[in-house]
Amino acid sequence: MFKPLRAGATLPAQDLERAKAFYRDKLGLSPTLEGGFGLLYELAPGTGFGVFPSSGKASGTHTQMAIDVEDVERAVKDLRARGVQFEEYDTPTLKTVDGIADFGGTKGAWFRDSEGNLIALGVPVPVAARSRA
Secondary structure (H helix, E strand, O other), rough: OOOOOOEEEEEEEOOHHHHHHHHHHHHOOOOOOEEEOOEEEOOOOOEEEEEEEEEOOOOOOOEEEEEOOOOHHHHHHHHHHOOOEEOOEEEEOEEEEEOOOEOOOOOOEEEEOOOOOOEEEEEEOOOOHHOOO
């Protein structure tokens, strides 16, 4: 029986050293494990993501990873101070103001890493969405 425990993202990188520098310099993250497979980053205990060497390019047309933060506005301000550029959207379903979308009670923001991967910031999803299986 399929019983998922956790989920994580893996992001492609055409230049692994460039990606490592981005995550270090812009997000303040260091890999907890690295090797020929790529880079693994641990965030909160039991969560994290990987960056792997790839000759393909990230599409960047959809969110490839979401990072939970306590305060989206504060996170955007902090990351902007480190040189991260946030996306601006103005569509019928998504509008940002100064890089931040307000969904009526929750907020989100998006930026691209050095490899073109689209990453979202948002407040944690309620745990009430657990599977009943």
